[in-house]
Amino acid sequence: MKREEILDWLKEESDEKLGALWSRADAVRAEQVGSEVHLRGLIEVSNHCVRRCAYCGINADNTRIQRYRMTEDEIMACVRKAVAFGYGTVILQAGEDYSISTAFVSRVIRRIKSETQLAVSLGLGERPAKELTAWRKAGADRYFLRFETSDPSLYERVHPSLPRRRSDRLATLRKLKELGYEAGSGVMLGIPGQTYASLADDLDLFKALDLDMVGVGPYIRHPDTPLGREEKSHKLLAGRNQVPNTELMTYKFVALARLLCPGVNIPTTSALASLNRETGYELGLSRGSNVIMPNLTPSQYRVLYEIYPAKAMASDSPEEFQARLSKRLKAMGRSIGKGPGGRKKC
Ligand code: 5AD
Numbered sequence: 001m002k003r004e005e006i007l008d009w010l011k012e013e014s015d016e017k018l019g020a021l022w023s024r025a026d027a028v029r030a031e032q033v034g035s036e037v038h039l040r041g042l043i044e045v046s047n048h049c050v051r052r053c054a055y056c057g058i059n060a061d062n063t064r065i066q067r068y069r070m071t072e073d074e075i076m077a078c079v080r081k082a083v084a085f086g087y088g089t090v091i092l093q094a095g096e097d098y099s100i101s102t103a104f105v106s107r108v109i110r111r112i113k114s115e116t117q118l119a120v121s122l123g124l125g126e127r128p129a130k131e132l133t134a135w136r137k138a139g140a141d142r143y144f145l146r147f148e149t150s151d152p153s154l155y156e157r158v159h160p161s162l163p164r165r166r167s168d169r170l171a172t173l174r175k176l177k178e179l180g181y182e183a184g185s186g187v188m189l190g191i192p193g194q195t196y197a198s199l200a201d202d203l204d205l206f207k208a209l210d211l212d213m214v215g216v217g218p219y220i221r222h223p224d225t226p227l228g229r230e231e232k233s234h235k236l237l238a239g240r241n242q243v244p245n246t247e248l249m250t251y252k253f254v255a256l257a258r259l260l261c262p263g264v265n266i267p268t269t270s271a272l273a274s275l276n277r278e279t280g281y282e283l284g285l286s287r288g289s290n291v292i293m294p295n296l297t298p299s300q301y302r303v304l305y306e307i308y309p310a311k312a313m314a315s316d317s318p319e320e321f322q323a324r325l326s327k328r329l330k331a332m333g334r335s336i337g338k339g340p341g342g343r344k345k346c
Pocket of ligand 1: 221222
């Protein structure tokens, strides 16, 4: 698809015209990854973080949240739920927390791989190559790290450098591929200062990085973050080219990601579902997506993993969510994926 056409779709507002984009994305999804929806159980193991990402509620400077770190036993209790619900994958996610040590994560990965059939995905931030290597050896299958935006100046504005830890997520993503991980990345949509042209570049970068998974969601303002406090002035930066942080924008981007990276796994994220609690999952799944990541984090911790306010499903128990989700998928004529559901190698 030519860049002009991509930009036209990104800016398109007519429901009638967009109908054609949704059907194309849905057809490519069906042909490339089938009707199965893969469920990945999300475990938010720690909300400690050394980074100062300007948009994120758990950034190191936010003194208003209570911090937690799950124990190995607590994590394994969530893993057993994933097995009981028939999920094929668990995702261990956290802020960039070095008290979650190389050895601790390796031990948990080994336990999951020896006690279950689950695939293990990690989302633990920009960890050094040595750790990524150790975790891959321990059996981790996948790693997620969103690059958030391909616009270098916007990237730098929202990811301030730390003394010994410059932020370079692209370098980490390349390393992950080299180590044999299935690599996932993605962007936030509607970051103040983000332009449509940069979204077209984001899509190109997905292809250039040869990603296996692409996750996108709307930027949601968090009042206790630098960006959340400064939003008004930032809004002016991109003027008419400012990407809106809306539900519709997210569907358009998901559909385009499906057309441009046909074989990848694309989740409907909870940030999107939080903008439309009634039908967000259904709409995402019928406009290109094929994965959902139900949250298995115990409720006392889940409320503290507040990267943005009012996360979807913050109050549902895993059991309640699972029961409703099965019904909703059945009603859509989509089946629940069996097994790990890795990227189909084309
Ligand atoms: N709004 C939406 N998404 C956010 N994330 C972090 N903060 C926010 C926010 N305020 C997303 C980022 C990150 C992922 C784990 O959560 O894209 O990579």
